[in-house]
Amino acid sequence: MKKISDSEVRWGVLGVGNVCEVKSAPAMNIVPNSKLAAVMRRDEAKVKDYAERHKVPKWYTSAEALIQDPEINAIYIATPPNAHLELTRLAAAAGKPVYVEKPMARTYTECQEMIAICEKAGVPLYVAYYRRSLPHFNRIKELLDEGAIGEIRSVHINLKQVVEPELIAKLEFNWRVHPEISGGGYFFDLASHQLDLLDFFFGKITHASGFSANQAKAYQAEDIVVGSFVFENGVLGTGNWCFTSSHSAEKDEIIIDGNRGQIRFATFGKGEFTLIQDFQEPRNFHLQLPHHIQQPLIQSIVEDLLGNGTCPSTGISGARANWVMGELVKNRIS
The missing domain is CATH 3.40.50.720 (NAD(P)-binding Rossmann-like Domain)
Known part of the structure; x- marks a missing residue:
């Protein structure tokens, strides 16, 4: 090469x-x-x-x-x-x-x-x-690899956002909700980060299936997706993504469950995560993010x-997120 x-x-x-x-x-x-x-x-x-x-x-x-x-x-x-x-x-x-x-x-x-x-x-x-190159996610990977929460059982993604009035007012300029430009809606823009990160933690997702719909009719792309997936190492995962939620339900959380503990974090957060180990007090971690967020990867x-x-992010690994997203939105409910 x-x-x-x-x-x-x-x-x-x-x-x-x-x-x-x-x-x-x-x-x-x-x-x-x-x-x-x-x-x-x-x-x-x-x-x-x-x-x-x-x-x-x-x-x-x-x-x-x-x-x-x-x-x-x-x-x-x-x-x-x-x-x-x-x-x-x-x-x-x-x-x-x-x-x-x-x-x-x-x-x-x-x-x-x-x-x-x-x-x-x-x-x-x-x-x-x-x-894949940010310090808190690398620390999470280290903890997982060290067995800090034991054998990994499952992972769950919960991402819920509201539709802001500004989005509707400027819909024609928002390429993220036009499938002919972006491939889908906010799911393709944001879930791609989450699914790639989990690929970094656990390896390739080998099976995925789900349902998608356009419930709010604010734009053409899907605005809700639910699904499940299986990693090559046997870890099971589920996801719930809704981009027309209520303010009270807004959420950005991934939960990784092991047989001796749990790790919780936000994908789009501030470098923080929580480690919960059996019979111990929860530990909160906060690692400083770079001002230019892509600098470590670059x-x-x-x-x-x-x-x-x-480099930890190549075309081979990056394509896998697209495959999973395609499988999760395949069954569109009208």
């Missing part, structure tokens, strides 16, 4: 929207041996503004032009999912490693095509499931590309 022969990763970013303001792209100038060298957006005024504010030396309105820039040796695709496959194709054809936002694509089939394209071109493919990609480490 070709990585890069340079001593520095020089990033070109396609699609500098909100995710690139704080979460991701600025970290590329902080990670050692890494540089944010060029950005692209079709709106000239917006991409120029981004480049000026973030002191990026080059900006483009054409994805092809940025990809062909000889100074750029790695591509970060930060667009909505409907563009991921084609932009991956262009980057791989230019021989440049690809880092793509999550969810990896709209469908598992698109993910498989992206993997095949990069394998044929001999370039690495990474996915922005950055929770650092692992840079180290991987330069031959100094490995």
Whole structure:
């Protein structure tokens, strides 16, 4: 697999929207041996503004032009999912490693095509499931691997959110609820993080089934999903995702049960989790999150590309979240 022969990763970013303001792209100038060298957006005024504010030396309105820039040796695709496959194709054809936002694509089939394209071109493919590199989730994995709560029996995901009036007012601009762009609704945007994280903890999910529906009719995509799944190590899981809930029912919690204890945490929280061991007082952990939330994962990609480490989130692992989501929403209740 070709990585890069340079001593520095020089990033070109396609699609500098909100995710690139704080979460991701600025970290590329902080990670050692890494540089944010060029950005692209079709709106000239917006991409120029981004480049000026973030002191990026080059900006483009054409994805092809940025990809062909000889100074750029790695591509970060930060667009909505409907563009991921084609932009991956262009980057791989230019021989440049690809880092793509999550969810990896709209469908598992698109993910498989992206993997095949990069394998044929001999370039690495990474996915922005950055929770695999955050300190509190790594500490949870250590505790699980050490047997802190014994043999794992089950895991349960409970995510409930309300429909904010602002979402309805700006529905046409919210790509996350348009399946032709995102692959589904908020389930595809948020549950992908949760399912990938559990894949990191327990390995591949081998069986999954569920039901989905559009209960509130606020938009076309599914707004509720329930399902169950089985990991390759025998752990059983369930999930309940509702995006048209009441304020009183709002919840973001994953519960991991073992035969000697339990771990509870929020996927989208502040670096906190609770460890409950039999016959002991609960222990609350709080690990500091990085200001640029993707920085640890980006650092692992840079180290991987330069031959100094490995990245925990690849196209192979990232595609698995899409497969599970596809199975969970397959049975749509009208």
